[in-house]
Amino acid sequence: MKVINLYQEENEAITLAVKNDRQAQQWIYSKYSPKMLSVCRQYIKDLQLAEDVMITAFMKVFVNLGRFENRGSFEGWIRRTMINECISYIRVQKKVHFIEDSTDLEKIDDATDTQFSIEDIQNLIDSLPDGYKIIFNLFVIEGYKHKEIASMLGINEGTSKSQFAHARRILKSKINSLKDNEKNY
Template identity: 85%
Template structure:
């Protein structure tokens, strides 16, 4: 059994992990699991379920580690696996449906600044219907384009834009309500 020096290059650790070296796999898991749990939590409200999905996704990471082509960042590759696993989980468990309709894309105004904690923001996003939440996270948090989101979710680009517009409208309304509550106190 080889001992892994903590300062080894990540590529060396990846190469060892491809060979099923458990210490290398543990190093990868330990390094990336906190951030990946946050990614899964963005899509799945229940922390324990998010952790289960993350563990399942890490198993897929290790099974398919030889497919990592070292063109982009390793963390980005793992993150994409996490997102795909979250989407799969949501589809299977919740049977999310995306309703196609056309909505004009409006810009969100930033007339008044209000500060929210990360928990407040996550709770606002969690309150969205699942379809809206998935598209919102993919667009705003992950930075995917609507065309990419449409391809990932098996929907049209227009549906992606519509889901995002609805999510934004709901969030804008909830933020307005919070602002009004804050003014009244």
Template identity: 70%
Template sequence: MKVINLHQEEQELILLAVDNNRQAQQRIYTLFSPKMLSVCRQYIKDIHQAEDVMLTAFMKVFTNLKNFMNIGSFEGWIRRIMVNECISFIRVQKNIKFTDDETFFEESYNNIESQFSIEDIQFLIDSLPDGYKMIFNLYAIEGYKHKEIAEMLGINEGTSKSQLSHARKILQKQINTTKNYEYGTE
């Protein structure tokens, strides 16, 4: 069995892609596009628009590949470009306004993974208002802190916390409604 150093292979691919080697660029795209489409889909409900945003973001990846400093993971660097491109797309398309309501509640929520399929969870998240959905994805899915989200979106940190709190309440209400419907208690 031959052991392949994936990190070294990735670095070689990056160097070739920086030199506009189309095969290397295609390989990078093939390796990362399924995950990155999933990232875009978390923010953008329409699959065709999510694909368009992903393609635009990949163009930015290849344009800025020379700026990748090998600090952190390459996939993480690409993912950040995808998230930023999604945010830009949503801002232009939806003209989202965030309310400066800084009241929020920290509540604990049960793990719902075992109760719902990934498609069900994505459907629930998709039904959130765009601002709530964006903050929820950035915080709960991407792992950004409220301070980072506030900087990315040009909002107050309290607004980020408030939007997340409202998103969680809506999701919890939807989950409870779905449970009640499934068990015939509604």
């Protein structure tokens, strides 16, 4: 199947989509849905649920498209909508708990000498408790600062840092276990 680029400019597609042009909306959806499903999948383990959340978020994108002010990238704007919808979904499911913890945060060595597949890494991240996983993804994958994460989630900045430290500790332990298993084979 040959894909025909109907819109020379993304801005043209956005302008038409604001006017409820279904072809323009379909073009935007087709262009961004693979990346956005990946974003949703980072937060929601079940692929079908992640896809449902992505579709709901795209509905919000199209409803609010007139509010996009061309500041920053359009993809970044969509991505933030996806992340917010994932967080909202997880909150509604009441699967996330943030534990206030003021213990000292230990520095964990990031160096690993073993290659893992993307699937292995995603499975390790998926195994984290939801609160840890959300903060880990926001900090490591999305690049938000702890202050921004705290504001987004309605928690203290220290809680964000603590949850991140716990997530790293758990992941490091699991990576070490995987490396040990590889050595035994």
